[in-house]
Amino acid sequence: MDASHAFKRPSRCRPIRAVLRILFCSGLLIGSGWGQPAPVQQEKLRDFDAVTLQLPYTHQFQFAGYYAAIEKGFYAQEGLVVNLREVTRGETPIDAVTSGRAQYGVAGSELVVERLRGRPVVALAAIFQHSPYVVISDARKKIRHPLDLLGKRVMMELNQRDVEIMAMFRKLGADIGRMQVKRNSWNVDDLIEGRTDAMCAYITDKPFALKKRGVAVSILKPDQYGIDFYGDCLFTSENERQMNPARVEAFLRASLRGWRYAMEQPDEVIAMIRDKYGAQTYGLTEEDLRFEADEMRKLIMPDLIPVGQMHPERWQHIAETFVELKLASRPYTLNGFLFWSKEKEPEDRWLYWLRAALFATVLVALVVILWNLQLRRQVEKRTHQLKRQNEAIQREAEALRQAEERLKASEAKFRRIYDANIMGMFYASATGHIQEANDAFLKLLGFTREDLDNGLVESMVFSDPEWHPLQPFALNEIEERGVCTPYEKDLLCRNGTRVPTIVTAAVVGPEDKSVIAIVQDISEKRRLIEEQMKTSKLEAVGVLAGGIAHDFNNLLTPILGNLSLARNTSDNTPGMDGFLQLAEKACWRARDLTQQLLTFARGGAPVKKAAVLPDLIRDSTLFALHGSNVRAQFEIDDHLATVEADQGQLSQVLQNLVINAVHAMPQGGVIRVRAHNVDKIEHWQIPSVTGKHVCIEVADSGTGISPENLKRIFDPYFTTKAHGHGLGLATSFSIIRRHDGHIGVTSQLGKGSTFSLFLPISRNVTPKEQAEPAAPKSSGKGGRVLIMDDEADIRQLVSDILEHSGFEVEASANGAETVRLYREAKESGKPFGAVILDLTVPGGMGGAETLQALRKYDPSVKAIVCSGYSNDPIMAEYEKHHFKAAVRKPFSFDEITATVAKVMTA
Structure with a gap:
């Protein structure tokens, strides 16, 4: 559209132009008076005063307003030359400003803590209306609440830099001492590679860095839990305010002007940081800076709140929060902490007020004229802003509600764990009086919940030093170390019986001196120990019984053998044979008794x-x-x-x-x-x-x-x-x-x-x-048998029985003699058809060792094992040890002869 067309629109443009002319003329008149103070202020500033602004970190969009104030000449217009000083290792901005190495600095709400501790810092402006400081973690760790960090590895500083994070933990009762705190590296690789579970970070950059790496992020914000502080506050020292008040005002004006420009022209400032302030040196891409700019806009809220605005009431609330959390103490005062710009009045007071009234009149006229033109736009804009603000409030309210629900769920979860624990648990005061107990503890002692409520448990158990679960030495140990060594204690039950337990206890927390104790029933453990002692005694009895049974069987062998021999070699009358049969039967009973003794004692x-x-x-x-x-x-x-x-x-x-x-x-x-x-x-x-x-x-x-x-x-x-x-x-x-x-x-x-x-x-x-009937007995004609036994009576008995049955018998008392006799017989052409070996020979080779020696000479040797140790494994599994048969002592005439005949004819 050309100019001729533009001047043909009379309805709106003419009144605006008229008002602008009036405003311009009034401005000349008013400016002649209001413009006078400026030179006075400039006189107080030396030409291009050089000052230093201490930054808490390296160059990034976080300090965009100061870059804009330098590059657009806002500081120069105020007569200032500003040097931006990046972070120095081991030195905070507060240290730099209070020591005089810098005149101005940027810090968070920890400013008020330092002021309450006596450091001469003065807040000039709050650039961030909400703190950017958060706790981030890998979403796969499922850290959804500050209490989820207990027992986890957390990277943080534990100094004024993390003051609002510590305030959040203290408010929620999350004991930092129960976290594995590590020095903050500010490197997201520690999260990605699992060297830490969570870390403190700025919401303006670290979440985006993780997102680019493909890692989902879980964020804990202090403002979700009632800790809503300012962030990135511009401040100076008490000395600078007193000695150079005009310079302070000039620096503040130019800085806020730079911040407004940065919020209006973020793309230009991003290019400025990229090209002039070495963003690439720190690994920052244009995408990183744009994300940071978008996130900072949410924290600065320039469309709703004037940039840099501070409210004394909010600072007072922040200070009260620190006092309640014991990060500061009463009494305190914030007098002199906040800086307010003070304009000088003209010398002629009445002229000042006249000009002010004129300016106000012109301003009101302008507002009235423009009101109708901008009303719709303002209403729509404000409605949109209020809608966004309301949505933000609703999100915060929903987040707070969810946090409260998680806290309630967590409390309910721990309560269920406490009540459902199979081991008894109770809470007691520092002096040992019971306050609460779970059902397992009450059931262990036979009490009910009603008994606990009406004081019966306290009177029967906790009031009597003899039965009190927490003994004096345990309470003393808890007071000294916070926990006691587990110890055994018999507790009194409601019915008057005793139950053996193991008790261990510890204090609930550093501030709460109550004691939580765990009581475990060890009745079964004691029973097992007693049974183990019984088993040990039985094993000892078994060793003794084995020896007795062996000796007793050796004694029975000649008795039973001779009885059997008598029945088979004499022409006995029926009466005499009956007597011999009864005696023989009694011997068999005696052998059974020894076998039962062995089985009972040793298996x-x-x-x-x-x-x-x-x-x-x-x-x-x-x-x-x-x-x-x-x-x-x-x-x-x-x-x-x-x-x-x-x-x-x-x-x-x-x-x-x-x-x-x-x-x-x-x-x-x-x-x-x-x-x-x-x-x-x-x-x-x-x-x-x-x-x-x-x-x-x-x-x-x-x-x-x-x-x-x-x-x-x-x-x-x-x-x-x-x-x-x-x-x-x-x-x-x-x-x-x-x-x-x-x-x-x-x-x-x-x-x-x-x-x-x-x-x-x-x-x-x-x-x-x-x-079928039993096979007829073998006569043994022509059979040669070699006997080894350390008992002479048994050697003689076996020889008599076998010789009576027609066998040719030789006997030896030990293994060496047996091997010699066997070798000589075989070499002479008269080999033994069977060898009977006693399993145990004191001081010499037993049956198993003798058989090994015989097998080396003659692998086809036929051996019969014989022993009074009837439960010996060799007797039960003789074939595995290369014996052809086994005979238990004592044995009968028929048993020994039938076994020898069977082996020799096999």
Whole structure:
């Protein structure tokens, strides 16, 4: 549009031009008077005074206003030459200004703390209306609340630079001492590479640096938790204000003018920083500077608030916050902390007021004329601004609400952890009086929540020094170190019993001297220790029992052997043979007793042989019932299968079950003993097992067993009787398991119990073999046997038995002699067909060592192991040790001759 057209718009332009003419003329008149003070001020400034502005960091958009004031000549117009001084290691802007190395500086709200501590600093302007200082972390760490930082690694300074961050932590009760504080490197690589969990940073640059690296950021802002301070305040010293007030005003005017320009022309200032202030030197790109400019605009709020505005009330609130958080103390005063620009009055007061009134009149006229023209624009702009401000307030309110909800959720979470803890916990005062306890602690001592509330717990437990969980030495240790060493303490229960516990306690915090204690029940631990002691005693008994059993078996061997020999070599009358048979049977009982003693005390692998169960079941049952008022009723299958078993151990199991049945029927009665074949095991205590087994049941009609005790009936040391050791059923369980069998029990209170044994049927014995009569005895003609035993009586007995059976026998007392005799016989052409070796020979080679020596000479040697240590592993698994058979001491005439004949003919 050209000029001619422009002057054809009369309605709006003419009044504006008229007003402008009036305003111009009035300005000349007013300026003649108001312009006079300026020269007076300039007279106080030397031509181009040189001053230094201390920056807290290196060059970046954070100081854009000062760059603009220099480059656009605003400082020069005020007669100032300003030198910008970047951060110096180990020196803060406050240090530089108060020491005189700089006249002006930039710092955060820590200014007020330093003022309250007596340092002569004066605030000139608050450039940031909100502090840019925040705590950032990798979003994957899930740090959403300051309390989430407890126990984490945090990079911060712990000095005035981090004062608002520390204020946030203290307000929320987050103990900095519980964080792993590290010196701040200001390098986001420490976050990315996991060397720290969080770090203090400026919101204007670090989040963007992480975003460029592809890292999502979680930000904690102090203003979300009620700590809303100023940021990047321009300040000077008390000395500068007193000595150069005009220079202070000039510097402030030019600086604020520069900041307004920087907010209006950010792109120009970005180019200025890039080209003249070495942004690239610090690794800053144009993209970095633009992000910083956008974020700073949110903090400066130039569209809503005049740049640099400060409110005394807000500074007062900031000071009160520091006092409440014990970062400063009362009494205090902020007099002289804030700087206010003071214009000088003209000498002629009345002329000053006249000119002021004239200027005000012109200004009002201008406002009235322009009002209608700009009303819509202002309303729309203000509405937009208010909408943005309202949205910001709503976001802050929502953030605060979410923070409160997180705090409540965190408190509820810790409360649930406290209440749900399986170990007892309680709070007590510093003097030891209980204040709170969780359900586990109350349950441990038999109290209820009502007992705690009405003081019964306090009166019974915490008022008596003897039963108090926190002993005096523990309270003293807590007072000195904050925590006590765990110690054992028996506590008094509500019913008067005692419960053994381990107690440990610590103070809640440095300010709260209350004590939190953890109480752990160690009843089971003590029981296990006692059982371990019992086990150790049993092991000692086992060692003794093994020696006794071996010696006793050696004593029985000549007795039983000679009885058997007498029955087989004499023409005895029927009466005499009966007497010999009874004596022989008593010897077998004696051997069984030694075997039971060994099994009870030490266990041992079973020496399995094909067992004829009907006789074993009857004999074991009747033996256990001897002398009692209980009789047995047998139901044994006529075609009961054969099993591979250690008859001595199996007899012990049956006797244990029968004795238990007798104890369950103190008034007498009948026990039913049943034995039959089954194709599948079906029992509630035993997993389903297929395969043929022999089932032996022992049933009584006694008192029965409760469901609670059924679960523990086979546990070691468990017993429901006033006497007894609780090992009978545990030993029986162990024996049956070593036979690859199963044992279970069913019971009903008042009706009785039934114990069931399941043993796998032997695969090596067919039903036909079971029914066939025993093979005829071998005469032994032509067979040569070598015997080794350290007992002369036993050597003589075995020699007599085998010679009576037609064998040719030689005997030796030790391994070396045995090897010599075997070698000589073989070399002479009269080799031994079998060798009987005693397992243990004091002071010489035993059976196993002697066999190794014989095998080196003759790998085909046929050896039989013989020992009174019936539970020795070699006796149970003799084939693994290259023996052809095993014979337990004592043995009968038929047993030793049949074994030798079988080995020699194999």
